[in-house]
Amino acid sequence: MTIQELYSAIDGNYEQAVRVMRSDRLIDKYVRKLKDSQVGEKLAEAGESMDATRLFESAHAMKGVCSNLGLDRLAAAANEITEEFRPGSARKMTDDEVCARLDEIARRYRDTAEAIRRYEEQA
Amino acid sequence: MIISKQLRKPQLVLIVDDQEINRDVLGMILEDDYEILYASNGREALELIREYSDRLSVVLLDLIMPEMDGFEVLSRVRADEFLRRIPMIVLTAERSAELKALQMGAADFITKPFDMHEVILARVSRIIELSEGRQLISAAEHDPLTNLYTRNFFFEYANRIHRYHSVWRMDAVVLNIEQFHSVNALNGREFGDNALRVLGEEIKVFLAGTKGIASRFDADRFDIYCAPQPDYRALLDRFQERMNDLSRNASIRLRMGVAPWREGLEPMQLFDRASAACNMVRGDYKTRLMVYDEDMLEREMLNQRLLNDLRRAVEERELRVFYQPKYNVQCDPPKLTSAEALIRWQHPELGMVSPGAFIPLFEGNGQISVVDNFVWSEAARQIARWKEQFGVTVPVSVNLSRVDVFDPALEETLTGLVAENGLERSSLKLEVTESAYTENAGKMIERISRLRELGFMIEMDDFGSGYSSLNMLSAMPIDVLKMDMRFIKNIERDERDFWLVEVVLDIARHLKVPVVAEGVETGEQVEKLRRAGCELIQGYYFSRPLPPEEFEKLIIKEKEIERGE
Numbered sequence: 309m310t311i312q313e314l315y316s317a318i319d320g321n322y323e324q325a326v327r328v329m330r331s332d333r334l335i336d337k338y339v340r341k342l343k344d345s346q347v348g349e350k351l352a353e354a355g356e357s358m359d360a361t362r363l364f365e366s367a368h369a370m371k372g373v374c375s376n377l378g379l380d381r382l383a384a385a386a387n388e389i390t391e392e393f394r395p396g397s398a399r400k401m402t403d404d405e406v407c408a409r410l411d412e413i414a415r416r417y418r419d420t421a422e423a424i425r426r427y428e429e430q431a
Numbered sequence: 432m433i434i435s436k437q438l439r440k441p442q443l444v445l446i447v448d449d450q451e452i453n454r455d456v457l458g459m460i461l462e463d464d465y466e467i468l469y470a471s472n473g474r475e476a477l478e479l480i481r482e483y484s485d486r487l488s489v490v491l492l493d494l495i496m497p498e499m500d501g502f503e504v505l506s507r508v509r510a511d512e513f514l515r516r517i518p519m520i521v522l523t524a525e526r527s528a529e530l531k532a533l534q535m536g537a538a539d540f541i542t543k544p545f546d547m548h549e550v551i552l553a554r555v556s557r558i559i560e561l562s563e564g565r566q567l568i569s570a571a572e573h574d575p576l577t578n579l580y581t582r583n584f585f586f587e588y589a590n591r592i593h594r595y596h597s598v599w600r601m602d603a604v605v606l607n608i609e610q611f612h613s614v615n616a617l618n619g620r621e622f623g624d625n626a627l628r629v630l631g632e633e634i635k636v637f638l639a640g641t642k643g644i645a646s647r648f649d650a651d652r653f654d655i656y657c658a659p660q661p662d663y664r665a666l667l668d669r670f671q672e673r674m675n676d677l678s679r680n681a682s683i684r685l686r687m688g689v690a691p692w693r694e695g696l697e698p699m700q701l702f703d704r705a706s707a708a709c710n711m712v713r714g715d716y717k718t719r720l721m722v723y724d725e726d727m728l729e730r731e732m733l734n735q736r737l738l739n740d741l742r743r744a745v746e747e748r749e750l751r752v753f754y755q756p757k758y759n760v761q762c763d764p765p766k767l768t769s770a771e772a773l774i775r776w777q778h779p780e781l782g783m784v785s786p787g788a789f790i791p792l793f794e795g796n797g798q799i800s801v802v803d804n805f806v807w808s809e810a811a812r813q814i815a816r817w818k819e820q821f822g823v824t825v826p827v828s829v830n831l832s833r834v835d836v837f838d839p840a841l842e843e844t845l846t847g848l849v850a851e852n853g854l855e856r857s858s859l860k861l862e863v864t865e866s867a868y869t870e871n872a873g874k875m876i877e878r879i880s881r882l883r884e885l886g887f888m889i890e891m892d893d894f895g896s897g898y899s900s901l902n903m904l905s906a907m908p909i910d911v912l913k914m915d916m917r918f919i920k921n922i923e924r925d926e927r928d929f930w931l932v933e934v935v936l937d938i939a940r941h942l943k944v945p946v947v948a949e950g951v952e953t954g955e956q957v958e959k960l961r962r963a964g965c966e967l968i969q970g971y972y973f974s975r976p977l978p979p980e981e982f983e984k985l986i987i988k989e990k991e992i993e994r995g996e
Contacts, residue, residue, distance in 0.1 A: 327547075334456075365497065372453060372543065375544040376453065376544045376545070
């Protein structure tokens with residue numbers, strides 16, 4: 309599987325990744341790192357405790373990595389959580405709505421991680 | 432001059448981001464053009480900023496980070512006087528954060544994700560350029576030694592204060608170190624620089640928390656534009672004390688001129704007045720402070736005129752040397768022994784200018800050596816002329832100013848003059864005032880001793896008016912003591928004054944040197960002094976200072992007496 313094929317599989321924005329990283333080598337490095345970075349796991353844990361600070365920080369971290377990698381949907385979803393829990397700004401969603409969003413992120417993140425695993429095996 | 436990029440030391444950039452991917456991407460963008468440091472949180476960043484503060488060209492700063500966020504780093508750096516110059520570019524994806532960061536003093540921002548490499552590179556380069564440009568301006572704004580303003584910036588700011596805040600009614604103060612070039616020459620440049628630095632510090636402490644500003648230029652001139660002070664004497668004493676603390680051996684004496692605020696006067700004019708007041712302090716050993724008043728304007732203009740006219744006066748022979756005889760009163764009749772050379776200035780427009788008006792002025796700015804040199808060479812020529820005409824040597828005393836003593840060419844000049852005119856060195860007597868010995872006595876004594884070894888006679892002028900201690904007297908190389916005229920004035924009426932004369936004569940006896948009494952006007956004074964053992968007398972009783980052609984008559988008369996005519 310090529311890196312481009314991986315991006316098709318996970319519905320990623322390969323062009324954006326290239327704009328940021330400028331090389332497949334670097335995209336490869338950070339795609340692999342994403343899987344091991346635990347960003348998804350940390351966000352899920354924060355969601356369990358509904359700790360606002362941790363939710364903000366972990367969503368912010370996920371948004372950062374994903375937007376660099378052109379994983380636009382994950383980045384956008386993480387951004388929603390980041391803004392919801394940004395210190396000093398008023399909450400707009402109910403906890404249930406947050407949980408639903410987090411579940412969606414977790415599912416998408418799992419799929420992405422799974423695809424990366426396959427990419428690693430076949431690369 | 433264009434310095435090629437290759438020749439320039441690579442500029443150092445600090446990238447601060449908690450996410451490795453961001454650090455890597457930025458690093459990749461910048462690595463070809465810059466040397467890069469990385470930090471992954473605010474705390475690390477601050478440590479690196481402090482460590483590399485003198486080299487860092489820019490910091491790229493993420494805002495949301497664990498441990499210490501970017502806002503905190505930004506506010507600490509901006510609050511630090513030394514770190515403040517380093518520009519900070521914030522890295523952010525949020526518009527609201529951009530604004531806040533810019534308000535906190537960030538130089539610019541870079542939007543995440545970092546997908547526009549060329550834009551990022553251009554921004555970093557532009558911010559470095561801007562900040563280096565600002566630092567160049569700042570370098571021109573401040574004097575590197577004291578960190579006070581340079582002259583141009585100082586006057587620019589003073590003018591703004593004058594224009595926009597005229598209600599503050601600021602005074603102009605000029606502070607100067609007396610004979611700063613000698614301080615440097617005697618104690619070394621490093622000592623001089625340190626004195627300037629310490630004085631600058633004290634001025635900053637004085638101005639802290641006020642609206643006042645200060646500048647240093649022309650080496651040792653400090654201009655202070657400040658709110659009117661109740662006691663300028665106390666302010667001068669305060670600065671002087673700091674100078675006294677610097678060294679026990681080297682003496683640094685400050686002088687201060689003040690021009691109080693005056694309606695309609697621009698800062699430049701006010702400082703001209705303060706400077707004029709300060710210059711009037713020059714050479715005066717007691718007064719150290721002068722506050723400008725309107726009379727000074729006139730005096731200052733006169734002084735300026737005399738300073739300007741000096742060169743012409745020498746060339747056009749407006750300066751003339753007069754001679755006042757000295758008589759040995761222990762002989763009967765008193766015998767003409769020698770003379771003192773005294774300068775006179777016949778100014779074409781101002782008429783006869785009193786030496787009291789121009790000598791202290793020239794002493795203050797060092798031009799006295801021009802006058803002294805003129806007198807030496809005139810006197811040497813005159814001694815030779817009389818010798819040729821009358822076959823006798825009339826030794827002449829000439830003045831040796833403090834500035835002359837420290838002139839490295841002095842010995843050569845004097846020995847040259849004597850040789851050119853075919854004279855004995857002892858026929859040129861050098862008068863040094865007592866007060867000249869009080870500063871840097873060691874160095875002074877060394878130079879004077881050398882002249883004495885060469886065969887010149889040294890006369891201590893105005894003895895009794897200065898502050899020489901008795902034990903120092905024995906170390907001073909002198910051949911003649913000249914008693915200050917003030918002693919003589921009242922000796923006929925005042926027993927106490929006469930007693931002081933006897934003390935001086937006693938001291939001279941112990942030192943085994945003759946005494947010249949100056950300013951003697953009456954026969955009674957002559958008689959008293961003669962009986963007390965004073966050997967030589969100079970004053971109106973015998974003769975006023977005379978032009979050489981009139982002095983000749985005294986020589987002729989002396990010769991007639993010798994021949995018993």
